[in-house]
Amino acid sequence: MVLRLAVLANAVVLNVYRRDNFVHPTAGLLLVAVMVLWTAYAAWAYLAARRRTWPLLVADLAVAVGVLVATPAVKGDGFSATVPGFWVMGALLAWAVVWRWRGGLAAGVLLGVVDLAIRRDVSQSHYGNAFLLVLGGLIIGFLGESLRYLAAERDAAQRSAAAAAERARLARAVHDGVLQTLALVQRRGHELGGDAAELGRLAGEQEARLRSLIRDQDAVADARRAGTLDLAAELARLDRRPGVSVAGPGEPVVLPAEVVTELVAAVAACLDNVAAHVGPDAPAWVLLEALPDRVEVSVRDEGPGIPGGRLESAVAEGRLGVSGSVRGRVADLGGTATLHTGASGTEWELVVPRGPR
Amino acid sequence: MSETPIRVMVVDDHPMWRDAVERDLQGAGFEVVGVASTGAEALARFPACRPHVVVLDLQIPPPTGVEVTAQVLRQDPSARVLILSASGEQQDVLDAVKAGATGYLVKSASRTELIDAVRRVAGGDTVYTPGLAGLVLGEFRRIKDEPDPTPRGPDGPPSELTDRETEVLKMVAKGMSYKQIAERLVLSHRTVQNHVQNTLRKLQMHNRVELTRYAIAQGLDDGEQPAGAGEDRP
Structure with a gap:
């Protein structure tokens, strides 16, 4: 509508400016008045979608053609500029927007042909203007079509995102209920003892598994750059092991995939070692800390400790074991693995530098 | 050590769970002064119950456990909130702690752990899990x-x-x-x-x-x- 008003203003000003070109000034004034009135009407009519029907569009184009055709009558045969000038653009755009490139092409061709037909002599620039009209109609039509397509696509994407979010919300509610029930069975089972205790143990295992599944899913939901993994989510998987508890920041710790894989493998080796030397269900704690320049992972158990020199003698005997899978892996990543061990337990501290983020 | 029993309120939308917690607490000598299954119920009953400790599930019908924590502590800063959560949604737990909760336990914790946690929270201590x-x-x-x-x-x-x-x-x-x-x-x-x-x-x-x-x-x-x-x- 703004465009319509702008081209109308342009046409009115030009016609007033060159009013001495009119052979019949009164008829010319009338013609301009028709344009003003039609523009006002069209501005109102096009506002509501239900009024944007073919009679309005045909009428719009007919008025534009009519004003064009009337030009020779009011300006004389030798006119250089038509009365409406660029004003015909309004009808052309309406056709292009509503009927896409076909409408734009049809309106453009019609206006172009009429424009050329009413002139006594056709100059290069007249032809150029007519050609631009046709081309403009086509392009606007195409743009309208692809915009509409994009909008439809966007609506579909928004709908499916909303559906996915709703699914996730429902899943969360269901999971929560299941987790509650499993936790309850676990507790009551332990208290009742006997077969119920076994039931309780199973419920506990399932609870831990479901919990880590949910966590995995959350990690997947966060789409990440290719070639990277979330160390926090990968480590959190380890608490599926009996006795293992994993603590870390609430936020993803995104690192190159190979660093994450190696670091998780090193931590898993530490935990294997706990299971082998302290007990299969022995408690162990994993803590991940993400600092700006490095990540620190510690693995602690409350076992009897590793006797001094055992790791070294194992290496000397050709068994790489913990040294290879923990120290070697971390060293390959440019980090350090420190072992603190004593009567009250063993703690591995793995520190790996973070590259520039 | 004190003569008056510790007054506890239990907020959880699972009746079975609520009853189990209530039984455990009563068995340990606590006085369960109120229960609620939604955030709205909890806030409505809190002023009358005047509990020392609110044992609160985070996933309850609105308002959420985090909002209940903030509201309850605004009304009575001497009250303590112990979060007892099933799924341990990390952000929720963190938000509840920021809102003033001083204890957190997962629901798979044992009865003794729960009783110990309520006692410690009531005494002004904080109950942290490694997580x-x-x-x-x-x-x-x-x-x-x-x-x-x-x-x-x-x-x-x-x-x-x-x-x-x-x-x-x-x-x-x-x-x-x-x-x-x-x-x-x-x-x-x-x-x-x-x-x-x-x-x-x-x-x-x-x-x-x-x-x-x-x-x-x-x-x-x-x-x-x-x-x-x-x-x-x-």
Whole structure:
């Protein structure tokens, strides 16, 4: 509508400016008045979608053609500029927007042909203007079509995102209920003892598994750059092991995939070692800390400790074991693995530098 | 040690779970003064019940456990909130702790752990799981990395942990008991407790400062451009 008003203003000003070109000034004034009135009407009519029907569009184009055709009558045969000038653009755009490139092409061709037909002599620039009209109609039509397509696509994407979010919300509610029930069975089972205790143990295992599944899913939901993994989510998987508890920041710790894989493998080796030397269900704690320049992972158990020199003698005997899978892996990543061990337990501290983020 | 039993309120939308917790608490000598299955019920019954400790599930019908925590503590700052959560949604737990909850347990915790936790929370102690300690550590790292950290003005609370506090918190996150930490660092049990409590207090303080700053920023915006303010309101 703004465009319509702008081209109308342009046409009115030009016609007033060159009013001495009119052979019949009164008829010319009338013609301009028709344009003003039609523009006002069209501005109102096009506002509501239900009024944007073919009679309005045909009428719009007919008025534009009519004003064009009337030009020779009011300006004389030798006119250089038509009365409406660029004003015909309004009808052309309406056709292009509503009927896409076909409408734009049809309106453009019609206006172009009429424009050329009413002139006594056709100059290069007249032809150029007519050609631009046709081309403009086509392009606007195409743009309208692809915009509409994009909008439809966007609506579909928004709908499916909303559906996915709703699914996730429902899943969360269901999971929560299941987790509650499993936790309850676990507790009551332990208290009742006997077969119920076994039931309780199973419920506990399932609870831990479901919990880590949910966590995995959350990690997947966060789409990440290719070639990277979330160390926090990968480590959190380890608490599926009996006795293992994993603590870390609430936020993803995104690192190159190979660093994450190696670091998780090193931590898993530490935990294997706990299971082998302290007990299969022995408690162990994993803590991940993400600092700006490095990540620190510690693995602690409350076992009897590793006797001094055992790791070294194992290496000397050709068994790489913990040294290879923990120290070697971390060293390959440019980090350090420190072992603190004593009567009250063993703690591995793995520190790996973070590259520039 | 005290003659009057500890008054507890249990908020959970699962009746079976609620009953089990209620039974366990009563069996241990606590007085369950009220139960609720939604946030709205909890807030409506809290003023009449006047519990010392609210044992609160985070996933309840609205208002959420986090909002209930904030509201309850605004009404009675001497009350304590112990979060008992099934799924352990990390952000929810962290939000509840920022809102003032001083204890957190997962529902798979045993009966003895629950009873011990209620007793400790009622006594003003904080009950951390290693998981929560890890989250709080991560939160302080995040606060430290923020481009615009809360300024440590003369009145502003320090929003950073001391080295000792960080050390203690790390040990909690590694699954060490207060007793083990006290032995390792050659401190008294009480001192370790104080360090742990300080970490939560600082986190809650930081949260309050953030909220106030946010409120002031919003208020100033509204005051300066009363006409156009509607456009950039979230």
